[in-house]
Amino acid sequence: MNKYYSEAKLSAYEAIHEAQKIALGPFIFQASRSLVKLGILNKIEDQAEAGLSAKSISEDLSLPLYGVKVLLDMGLSAGIVWFDPETERYHLNKVGHFLINDEMTRVNMNFAHDVNYAGLAKLDEAITDQKAAGLGEFSKEHETIYPIISQLPEPAKTSWFEFDHFYSDNSFDRVLDKLFSFKPKKIVDIGCNTGKWALKVLNYDKDVKMILVDLPQQIAVAKENLKKAGLLERVEFKEVDLLSQDIPQIESADFVFMSQFLDCFSDEQIKMILSKVRKSCEGASLAILELFWDRQKHETASFVMNATSLYFTAMANGCSRFYSFTDFKSYLSEEGFNIDEQVDQIAIGGHSLLLCSKK
Template sequence: MNKRFAPDLTAFQARYEAQKIAFGPVVFQCVRIAWQKGLLASLAQGALSCEQLMAKHQMSAYALNVLLESCLSAGVVASVNDCWQLEKTGYMLVNDKLTQVNFNYVHDVCWQGLFDLEKCLDAEQPLGLAHLGPWQTIYQGLSDLPEPAKTSWFEFDHYYSDSAFPEALPKVFKSAPQRLMDIGANTGKWAKQCLDFNPDVELTLVDLPIQLNVAQANLSAAGLLGRVSLAPRDLLSADLAFPKGHDVIWMSQFLSCFSLDNIGRILSKAAEALPTGGKLYILDTFWDRQQFDIAAYCLINTSPYFTCMASGNSKIYRATEYIACAEQAGLVLGQSWDGLGISHTLLQFHKTGA
């Protein structure tokens, strides 16, 4: 696979780009604060002088200039006729949900832990997670994350996954499965959509006990628990086994939580649980299957979160890596669909009789 993000640059241009990386963390914080304090929203209504901004936001000229001059250097605002005005990039901060979700996620969930990235890479352990709580992996503490990290984590996770669910549902239910197992059920969002989509399907939810408690509460509130079974599992357990008797196994944004070795092991256990002809669907974000560089950029730069905060040894993978693991587990790739939702690919595997 050949891939380049950088255009051809002169040495001078390349040096400028390198400085943007060097000061990236500084610019991130200044832009984030200007957005959070409402400065960018005010400028979205029209150009304002420093004095007008001072009066409106009760800030000193010093504070405003520190923030807005950094925003100026990043092309977020412009200085025109002694007034500040918003650039197109600034409008993204004010109006674009993707940009807002990513900003909050990076700051609230990842920021402090990323300081320990080198140690995490060396140890292949999420040592940065200590900034949020005392868990071995973030998945053990998702329901107990401190705010605002908890809200930002779930908004990030659901923003990406939820956009793909409506397009995935008809594909999964085309073969009219009667029993479906959702491995990595999280808060039960996919399960609820399945139960609403097909009034006859029965679901088994597999996840850590603390996550199943959340899914159970959400499905109970929706009056849907009658067709749901819960199967608590530690997916890293040496004696892992999945319940049998399901037509379809579903995994959404789940395998990226594990190392490639563990992905292979989980898929092998899933293959053991499937009957001949049974199907396994994997919905995930693969950076090598993106049409646009903006999506690949966001996904690639999510991987350090997995290193520092999540598991220490997982990442955003290429689709070819999942496919190789599945084939080694005895599963055959049937179909794949790219471009679901914001950035998802749906892989369909089946178990043969061989």
Template sequence: MKDFGSDKKNVVQANLDAQKIAFAPIMFQAAKSLRNLGILEYLFNKGKASIETIATELNLSVYGVKVLLEAGLSLEMVYLKDNEFILTKTGYFILRDKMTNVNMDFTQDVNYLAINHLEESIVNGKPEGLKELGNWDTVYIGLSELPEKIKKSWFGFDHFYSDYTFPEIMPILFDNNPNSFLDVGGNTGKFSLQCAKYDPNVKITIMDLPGQVKVAQKNIAEAGFEDRISTIGANLLDDSIAFPKGFDIVWMSQFIDCFSLEEVYSLFRRAYEAMADDASFYILETFWDLQKFQASTYSLHATTLYFTAVANGNSQMFHSEDILKVIEKAGFVVDEMHEMIGMSHSLIKCKKRVL
């Protein structure tokens, strides 16, 4: 296992970073306000502008624009030259980068109030912040019932990262002409619909919570694939519920991070027991130790805390070694491993171990 990070900062830089952490929730709101109130957009379009000009053009108070732009200086989203403000590269990312905006909206709408219960969640071992969203044991049970804005940000975050993987994984998955898929944790059916469009003959079964299956059924009907995509509503945390047999591929995408390692083992064992000897088991996941950029690792560590305080209280974005050990324990061997799929994923192909 390779090391991550170091402690080579000088005292001045360490102190600055400590203050960034201390005031992070406040400064996050400043960044969001600069984006949402159109100040960053105005600077992008005009190149540079004074506080007074921005206030007049956007119908905001001089005071309001002033305090936000001064915060923007410390956030390094803008800089000041000859009494006019200019957008920085960081400011541009906050304004225009889709990933950054997906992450910010997820943080604000899904997590901002709930993450205040993180300490409680650690101590009690359950998602104490979930009460800020609804009265469920896990967020997955209540996904279809979330308020529309929160739901939009949740699914926007979830789908943004998985959607980038589809063009790369389809040729890998269909290389051996599989006839059938079991999509475990198929959510709204996005992956299954992509498979049905990619191959006109493949048949797919989605297995997920009843609420998610209901949404998937609607999407499947709208796409006209009822004849090739079926669904099974089930509580996948129930160890007594076996997976159906007879599929060429068992598929789990951005799914195992929703469970503890013990629960992941149960899911893998049920996959093993449902598979024929020549079937394949694929896992598509984001592992924090296999990221190319520090920004990705940082984002995944932050996302883990969402699982802790909001989603279910016991899962996380895993280190790859943790999952590789569970794969072996469940009776599989890794047949192939493809890193850096899409933006941040790894694709693991498993076969049943020959005894």
């Protein structure tokens, strides 16, 4: 993270190389994706130390030799593979290994391609007009992606859910232990999505009750999933658009859980939602699970957050993002919440859990 707070010390030669990687980034991305999708990297990995020639790859995968070579040349320049001139065989570099074996890379690459790639070309328009200018790739009628998440065409829908679940699911188990150390009897989940967290909570404690809040489209999916699991009895559902409606009064809840929810809104909207939660859930503590790019130990995590933040800008609603903790804590404070406890870098996604109470 230190590199964010001081000038980068690069030679002019290194800097111009970095600038070219950015200028031609879409070429690197699409070539890498093709090397993965067409099975070329897997084929090379299968040969382990021996490596593989372009001709063998072309024959084994029934791909044109021209195509295999043009992709592998980009792979050399991107550091994905290396070439042994004596044997004329290609080998995987570590980057190539991660491209095909790392789950976070797979999820991010599919999310980048299937949900964002086309729409991101309108990022400048999204910034100037403060609207999700790229969302037109999926719908001309909607201003935000949220009402149509469950109706996105494939493969965008699968890639959206895999991205969302990959990051939050990995943190859920650790959060469960923490929340249940307070012995809650009733938990409200705002932005419950498919009901994944609710399933975990209800299976963790056989007596706990839940109230799930989301847009009608997501509530329908969550209801179906909880019905299949035979858990409907302990759950109430509230179809609420938090931007235009109030949350119905909720008595005696111990926690209001919001996971990757407040990042779906602008700073002003977050404050409005916090004030609605404050009014409708008297006495409940907040348990907020969020991604903050300035609370990460590893540069890779900050990089992923700052890149994928732009999905909110171009595709989701044009006004939200993964916030810095510095900004986010000021919204909580302005709305009268104290942060009583904070746990950072929960699991692989780098989430922070904030336990908050009213001042």
